Amino acid sequence: MVVLTTAFITCAKFHCRSSIAAANLLLVSASHSRACAPPRGPLLRRRIDKVSLRSIAMATTQASEAEADKGLPLGMDATMVDEYASQSKLLQEFVKIPSCGKAWIFNSKDENTSRAVVSIGQSDLLGNKRRKFLLNSHISKSASKSVDFHWSPFPTEISGVSAVIPSPSGEKLLLVRNSEDDSPTKLEIWGSCQLKNEIHIAKSVHGSLYTDEWFEGISWNQEETFVAYVAEEPPQPKPVFNDYGFKKEGSSEKDCKSWKGQGDWEETWGETYSKKRIPALFVVNISSGEVRPVKGIPRSLSVGQVIWAPSPSYGLVFVAWSSDNGFQHTPRKLGIKYCYNRPCALYAAPHPFREEAEKPSTEGDKGETTTMIKLTADLNSAFFPRFSPDGKYLVFISAKSAVDSGAHNATNSMHRIEWPTDGKLDGSLGVADVVPIVMCPKENCFPGLYCFGLLRDPWLTDGRTMILSSVWGSKEVVLSINVVSCEVLRVSPQDSDCSWNVLALDKNDILAVSSSLITLPQIYYGIKVSQIESHWEWQEVSTPLPKLSDEISSILSEHKFSILKVPISNLSDKLADGAKLPFEAIFVSHKDSASNPTIVVLHGGPHSVYPSSYSKSLAFLFSQGYNLLVVNYRGSLGFGEEALQSLPGNIGSQDVNDVLTALDLVIRRGLIDPSKVAVVGGSHGGFLTTHLIGQAPDTFVAAAARNPVCNLQLMVGTTDIPDWCFVEIYGKEGKKYFSESPSVDDLCQFHQKSPISHISKVKTPTLFLLGAQDLRVPVSNGLQYARALKERGIESKTIVFPEDIHGIDKPQSDFESFLNIGVWFKKHLSK
Ligand SMILES: *[C@@H]1O[C@H](CO)[C@@H](O)[C@H](O)[C@H]1NC(C)=O
Ligand SMILES: *[C@@H]1O[C@H](CO)[C@@H](O)[C@H](O)[C@H]1NC(C)=O
Numbered sequence: 116m117v118v119l120t121t122a123f124i125t126c127a128k129f130h131c132r133s134s135i136a137a138a139n140l141l142l143v144s145a146s147h148s149r150a151c152a153p154p155r156g157p158l159l160r161r162r163i164d165k166v167s168l169r170s171i172a173m174a175t176t177q178a179s180e181a182e183a184d185k186g187l188p189l190g191m192d193a194t195m196v197d198e199y200a201s202q203s204k205l206l207q208e209f210v211k212i213p214s215c216g217k218a219w220i221f222n223s224k225d226e227n228t229s230r231a232v233v234s235i236g237q238s239d240l241l242g243n244k245r246r247k248f249l250l251n252s253h254i255s256k257s258a259s260k261s262v263d264f265h266w267s268p269f270p271t272e273i274s275g276v277s278a279v280i281p282s283p284s285g286e287k288l289l290l291v292r293n294s295e296d297d298s299p300t301k302l303e304i305w306g307s308c309q310l311k312n313e314i315h316i317a318k319s320v321h322g323s324l325y326t327d328e329w330f331e332g333i334s335w336n337q338e339e340t341f342v343a344y345v346a347e348e349p350p351q352p353k354p355v356f357n358d359y360g361f362k363k364e365g366s367s368e369k370d371c372k373s374w375k376g377q378g379d380w381e382e383t384w385g386e387t388y389s390k391k392r393i394p395a396l397f398v399v400n401i402s403s404g405e406v407r408p409v410k411g412i413p414r415s416l417s418v419g420q421v422i423w424a425p426s427p428s429y430g431l432v433f434v435a436w437s438s439d440n441g442f443q444h445t446p447r448k449l450g451i452k453y454c455y456n457r458p459c460a461l462y463a464a465p466h467p468f469r470e471e472a473e474k475p476s477t478e479g480d481k482g483e484t485t486t487m488i489k490l491t492a493d494l495n496s497a498f499f500p501r502f503s504p505d506g507k508y509l510v511f512i513s514a515k516s517a518v519d520s521g522a523h524n525a526t527n528s529m530h531r532i533e534w535p536t537d538g539k540l541d542g543s544l545g546v547a548d549v550v551p552i553v554m555c556p557k558e559n560c561f562p563g564l565y566c567f568g569l570l571r572d573p574w575l576t577d578g579r580t581m582i583l584s585s586v587w588g589s590k591e592v593v594l595s596i597n598v599v600s601c602e603v604l605r606v607s608p609q610d611s612d613c614s615w616n617v618l619a620l621d622k623n624d625i626l627a628v629s630s631s632l633i634t635l636p637q638i639y640y641g642i643k644v645s646q647i648e649s650h651w652e653w654q655e656v657s658t659p660l661p662k663l664s665d666e667i668s669s670i671l672s673e674h675k676f677s678i679l680k681v682p683i684s685n686l687s688d689k690l691a692d693g694a695k696l697p698f699e700a701i702f703v704s705h706k707d708s709a710s711n712p713t714i715v716v717l718h719g720g721p722h723s724v725y726p727s728s729y730s731k732s733l734a735f736l737f738s739q740g741y742n743l744l745v746v747n748y749r750g751s752l753g754f755g756e757e758a759l760q761s762l763p764g765n766i767g768s769q770d771v772n773d774v775l776t777a778l779d780l781v782i783r784r785g786l787i788d789p790s791k792v793a794v795v796g797g798s799h800g801g802f803l804t805t806h807l808i809g810q811a812p813d814t815f816v817a818a819a820a821r822n823p824v825c826n827l828q829l830m831v832g833t834t835d836i837p838d839w840c841f842v843e844i845y846g847k848e849g850k851k852y853f854s855e856s857p858s859v860d861d862l863c864q865f866h867q868k869s870p871i872s873h874i875s876k877v878k879t880p881t882l883f884l885l886g887a888q889d890l891r892v893p894v895s896n897g898l899q900y901a902r903a904l905k906e907r908g909i910e911s912k913t914i915v916f917p918e919d920i921h922g923i924d925k926p927q928s929d930f931e932s933f934l935n936i937g938v939w940f941k942k943h944l945s946k
């Protein structure tokens with residue numbers, strides 16, 4: 116009874132400050148808290164239910180602050196309980212909204228109808244996973260060029276499925292079921308109404324298939340008899356020991372008298388690939404279920420993105436990355452996720468089931484009896500291969516500028532190879548440019564190609580025009596690129612600030628999705644109006660996606676946004692022309708309330724971008740009554756190569772200045788209250804956040820950093836991309852200085868240009884959200900900085916997510932992160 120009373124007083128303390136609605140949350144937390152131990156939930160609740168609010172208020176005055184915090188969940192601030200309750204409710208509303216992933220369109224015999232399948236994802240907070248389901252629709256076009264979608268009444272959930280790959284004719288569907296334990300990988304081949312074949316592939320053949328959208332390649336041949344794919348190479352056996360010592364004949368049998376050692380440690384491709392070692396190439400005969408590896412690929416190459424070549428004697432075309440990265444031939448793999456600067460090339464190899472077929476010549480690779488042929492010998496980067504429908508051209512993307520400069524992302528180029536009609540590859544294939552790198556875009560003109568994925572079949576019916584998504588300033592746009600005439604056109608509407616992404620093609624028509632920071636994704640169907648002109652008319656497609664709650668739709672409709680051009684504040688002659696152009700910032704504000712506090716939002720990379728597309732997390736933030744200033748500082752994607760390359764060598768100063776310049780602009784225009792500004796960012800955005808609170812200590816009243824880079828000196832020895840530190844600190848030269856054992860001078864530079872060197876000036880209360888499994892910016896970076904703030908008596912709060920990696924994107928972690936950002940800002944901005 117004594118225990119109960121203590122608990123009661125403890126719980127009551129914040130009752131008086133909270134609404135009755137919040138009391139519920141309070142009671143639940145009390146019943147789980149240590150102060151109420153042993154937890155006797157039901158009993159406690161009954162007791163408290165009887166207490167009137169008046170007596171609670173009386174009890175409050177007797178309870179001390181310290182006692183009050185004891186009754187709360189770990190880290191919860193007694194004054195913010197109401198905020199937790201109301202913000203978590205709203206955030207759940209945002210999290211529940213389903214989002215549209217991929218789409219496929221299947222043509223039918225009738226030229227005016229087709230069918231679409233759209234994959235939808237929805238976060239499942241309780242299960243801490245994303246549910247995926249498929250929605251079907253019948254598409255019919257009428258004489259008046261209007262289009263109708265007839266959706267099936269319910270979606271079908273696909274669980275345990277890692278990839279869905281329809282065959283080229285649309286008559287078969289491959290489902291990949293990767294296993295998480297030691298059970299075999301399953302491939303299922305479905306017909307229109309039945310499971311046709313189920314193929315079980317033992318771990319001794321290969322591990323799970325790559326479905327990571329980078330190494331990933333799962334490809335049907337034209338006859339639909341074979342599927343080529345990328346899967347984890349089977350592990351080499353580990354050494355086995357028993358009572359007599361080392362067992363020479365490593366046996367795979369389990370017996371209780373022996374144990375397995377570790378063997379040598381193997382390099383991985385870093386962040387998000389910690390459990391993968393070597394992606395390798397396989398082909399399966401889908402009627403017999405027989406799997407064969409593609410032979411002759413050296414173990415030092417990792418492969419991906421496989422497709423089938425049209426000519427008979429060469430089966431496959433794929434991308435390969437060398438494990439030494441070409442980076443001074445460092446004998447290690449460097450992290451590859453988000454990093455387009457890893458050298459790679461296209462190769463061709465014969466179909467492993469047609470070994471009797473003509474062997475390719477091995478010219479060029481003197482002495483080596485490899486059956487592989489390198490197709491892009493003169494380029495240090497080539498990926499996303501696609502054959503034109505007639506097999507005449509092999510088209511691909513290159514990030515050669517990223518490889519050359521060492522920047523982890525840069526402006527892409529597009530190229531084509533004329534594929535030999537006789538199928539004889541002799542290594543002398545010429546590579547022609549289709550889209551060059553744009554150095555300094557002219558006003559309102561194409562800023563260059565920034566493409567991070569291609570449709571499986573990106574072609575219009577002319578067989579020469581590709582449709583793809585790219586970044587253009589702060590917007591995502593849909594482009595058409597004629598690979599022969601090299602004409603590039605923007606086909607998504609030009610008069611809106613929305614972002615557009617292509618989902619699928621319906622012959623010459625385009626299924627796309629459009630959204631903005633204040634409008635949820637909406638599917639559109641673009642009809643090509645004339646066969647000659649490249650012009651599409653866009654119609655909104657009605658979908659069965661659920662209606663928004665009144666609360667969310669009114670929040671979104673009460674806001675507006677605009678894309679601001681920010682002139683450079685410090686024009687120096689040293690800058691390239693493209694780096695003198697204005698950069699952009701997106702400003703989101705309430706339509707009526709001009710006095711709201713402002714949050715500056717910063718992307719990572721630094722070579723990535725915050726496009727104008729819908730973001731659940733940003734919508735949640737502005738819905739709390741804030742303006743957002745999303746700064747695409749120089750170095751971001753979408754503004755040409757010179758602007759991008761102006762940043763490496765100047766991080767911590769040029770980017771910091773750009774952010775302050777953008778902030779100045781909105782202050783000078785009277786758009787915001789300069790005394791109420793906060794800042795949030797992750798990764799390089801966290802680097803900027805922590806730099807800003809150190810370099811401009813009077814500007815920000817609160818900050819939040821997700822897996823921030825705070826100390827490059829510490830990061831360089833622990834990250835999966837130490838080359839990033841050298842390139843971003845020294846610029847292009849950094850590639851030359853890169854070493855696994857940095858000199859004292861290097862470490863000194865790294866320290867000087869890190870946020871931690873400004874820590875003595877910091878006054879801003881800062882929240883840290885850290886993923887303990889992050890290999891990119893290891894948790895030690897954020898923890899060290901947070902502890903250093905604490906040492907100086909600066910208010911801070913740290914949440915570490917034990918299972919999360921760099922993105923902190925597990926549904927529960929993402930939820931808790933943004934909830935805490937919301938509450939942290941409310942606490943410090945409403946003072
Ligand atoms: C398809 O639509 C066009 C134009 O509306 C019409 O001329 C044609 O006859 C239609 N085809 C079929 C098979 O209905
Ligand atoms: C694929 O499997 C089928 C069924 O077992 C067999 O008839 C066919 O010959 C196989 N194809 C090749 C090229 O091995």
Ligand SMILES: *[C@@H]1O[C@H](CO)[C@@H](O)[C@H](O)[C@H]1NC(C)=O
Pocket residue numbers: 685686687689690772
């Ligand atoms: C202006 O830019 C130049 C070169 O880009 C740099 O050296 C200088 O420090 C900058 N000045 C300020 C005040 O940021």
Ligand SMILES: *[C@@H]1O[C@H](CO)[C@@H](O)[C@H](O)[C@H]1NC(C)=O
Pocket residue numbers: 453454523524567719720721722723724752
């Ligand atoms: C490269 O750009 C892509 C697309 O914006 C982004 O997802 C990725 O994080 C970027 N990588 C780096 C290292 O900036």
